[in-house]
Amino acid sequence: MKVAVDTSLCIGSGMCALTAPAVFDQDPDEAVVVLLDPAPPPAQHAAVRLAVQRCPAAVITATED
Ligand code: SF4
Numbered sequence: 001m002k003v004a005v006d007t008s009l010c011i012g013s014g015m016c017a018l019t020a021p022a023v024f025d026q027d028p029d030e031a032v033v034v035l036l037d038p039a040p041p042p043a044q045h046a047a048v049r050l051a052v053q054r055c056p057a058a059v060i061t062a063t064e065d
Contacts, residue, residue: 001045005035006059015054020047024060033059 003023005016012031016024023044025034040048045062052060 001040001042001048001065002063003035003038003040003048004061004063005033007032009057009059011057013056015056016051016060019051019054020044023048024051 005024010033012026012033014026014031016033017026020040023035023037023040025036026032027034037044048060048062052062
């Protein structure tokens with residue numbers, strides 16, 4: 001799985017970091033998403049798919065291998 005985020009359109013809701021904290025974090029100053037792992041291991045895939053669904057700005061993409 002390859003994960004990408006369009007940070008220019010992130011509205012800083014933090015849902016991704018709550019849903020998949022091993023893959024997403026938030027910048028403490030600007031609250032914008034920080035992608036910690038653009039190629040997460042299989043154990044993280046379900047959480048990433050959920051984060052994609054929950055992102056209110058729809059700026060996370062996850063491409064399956
Ligand atoms: S869930 Fe979406 S809008 Fe919210 S912080 Fe994450 S990437 Fe940004």
